[in-house]
Amino acid sequence: MKLPALTLLLLVVAAGPAAAAPEDLANEVSAEVMSPYCDGVTLHDCPSRAALELRDRIEGWARDGWSKSQIMAELEREFGPGIHATPQDKEGVAAWVLPAAALLVGVAVAAALAMRWTRRRGAEQPEPVDPSDHARVERELAALREETP
Amino acid sequence: MDIVAALGRPAVVVATGFAALTAALFAFGTARARYDLLVAGRRASIATAGFVAVAAVALSAALFAHDFSYEYVANYSSRSLTGPYTFSALWGGMEGSLLFWTLLLAVFAAASLRSATTKGMSPRLVGAAGAVLAGLTLFFLVLLVIPADPFVRLSPAPADGSGLNPLLQSPGMLIHPPLLYTGFVGFSIPFAFAVGALVMKRLEDVWFTSTRRWTLLAWSALSIGIVLGGAWAYTELGWGGYWAWDPVENASFLPWLTATAYLHSVVIQEKRRMFKIWNISLILITYMLAVFGTFLTRSGILSSIHTFTEGPIGKWFLPFLAAMLLGGVALVMWRLDSLKSENRFDAVISRETAFLANNVLFVVAAFTVLWGTIYPIVAEALWGTRLSVGPPFFNRVFVPIALALLLLAGVGPLISWRSMRARALGRVSTGPALVAVVLVVVLAIAGIRSWGALIAFGLCAFTAASIVTEFVRGGRVYRKREKVSWIPAVGRTLVRNRRRYGGYVVHLGIVLIVLGVAGGAFRTERDAHLSQGESFRVGDYRLVYEDLNESRNDEKQIAITSIGVFRDGERVTTMRPQRNLHFAQEQWQSEIAIRTTPIEDLYVVTTTIDPDGAASIRAFVNPLTWWIWAGAFVMAAGMAIILTGRVAAPVLERKKARVGEAIPVSR
Structure with missing residues (x-):
């Protein structure tokens, strides 16, 4: 059993993470912040037009080469610490x-x-x-x- | 004459009186061993159910008659609402849903008390359980009389009602809430019999063997209800997912987790006379969590998309919950000596230990979900800061526990009861483990890069192989013994031990659900703002915004966008997501278009339409989602197999009843 397990580990490690496209980074970020426009819902899941516009802005930042942490910091600066979907x-x-x-x-x-x-x-x-x-x-x-x- | 006015509120008030009478008759009858009072109590419980049913029929009649002089009818229905949705308005608002809950509780109480009596259970235990059930019914009836009266009148009556929330006008919503309520309320039966057993010190197996079918029914209804809720969210809400860890979803999931732990650990009590304190505590906690969930979602203490039914009942629920919690703890402490295990574990590697580990994980999972759900309130109370606890938190803390549970579902069937050597466990696990490793290696070579998904797929393969192994082992015996081919042999294996193999079928359903959930790791989504003729890509598809058709009827303004779907230059299909304006609620709603296959769903939603016809389109490619719903069907089949099996009667209790204690079923 040890050999298959080792092979598996090597394969998985070798696979590594793929670089995210700007749209994917924007989707990832919007799933990790709460919507300022829909109560109790992430930005990703919020159906309002304002949420759609904010998602577009995030995608724009991602296209400009901003990293995830830079985008998160900008959102926190704009909307306060309650924007995070996980307790900080x-x-x-x-x-x-x-x-x-x-x-x-x-x-x-x-x-x-x-x-x-x-x-x-x-x-x-x-x-x-x-x-x-x-x-x-x-x-x-x-x-x-x-x-x- | 206004029939609804004559029957509605008076029926609720009379039912309240009967519930109080039922509780008193059962309490005195049990305390004084007066069987005539117990018989009267059972009849009073039937009368309670009858009057609550009259009230529910009266409210339904008001809904169908569009009698907007009733505030509830005006708030949750309208003239344009069609037949089945008019009926579903009965549970569409807080007061109606509480009436519906009370109706189920009163009917289940009357039915369970009758069936317990006919099964020959000790009359005083039935009496104690009857008093508890009547007390629970009384609480909900008092809510209907004072803070949540569904028969409040409006003067002058409006010409039309506000209508049911458009999101609730979906076929799933006709079934999902009744199933959840059946689950929540169904747990009141084992809860009441457990409390009765503690009060009467009748802590043999009878309280759970006699209520097993109720527990299974409640668990099955809750399971299907939860999945239907996910299906509703997927097809109606338009964000491409099915589970958002919303407080309302968590409220239904919490009792499901503890009830699932109970369904596993009660097997240990049956087979080994162990875990008695644990089991009785689990069933008490399960019902309390069901009520707690109602408190969370009805009190307005937490906000979510579901809090359209906020109301003034929170202050009634809090003392009720506190009384149940303190009473439950006091009762268990009082009877601690009678709840000691009669056996010990024989070895660390045994089925018993696997069940213990399973229970620890389920209870920790329940705690984790509960903690995450109430943490914003806790943080606000302690630090004055309103924090958000959203899906990323729950995914990070819950998913590892869920994967460990999946591993146990695979290992459990392979381990023997009482004792097994490590080498023997290694031998029987080799086949399923090899299947899992081969699959993971193949997937990794194929380019799958998500660790979580690889682990999940591997565990799915391991557990599925383990279950198949069990069926093959069983089938082999019948093939040999009864000289039949594989299909009837496996069929006989299933039918002749429905509880065990039905349980494996349920596990197989869970495996498929996990497979579908793990597919979410490969989800692709894109947003685009397009004029007609423009296109964008999502996954392997090119979506072309081809046409816009607008129309209107009495109820809504309808805008249908036609989206051509192309793959490798070939037209695959045309999808037609809608964007509708509901006049009564002045609310926009998107109707989603989904092209579903076992490999992937293409999910398209039109989020906005500009006056010039340009539209914002959101599209998702959701791999393997189909398997979630397929898994739910497999689970439901497993539940049906278990529920159609024979439930062992409590022999000792039946014998005692025969010597003169029984209450006549009818006199």
């Missing part, structure tokens, strides 16, 4: 940290429970099973699994 700065840290923390805690608790429960179970078994018996049981279980849909 210190007020936004908790938005990112808590889901990650919840995942870590969840995985840690589940792992600890599984280990504890299986250890207890192990302690309840006083004698080790004979390897030949174990092999026979494994064989029979495998056969049983085969026959049980």
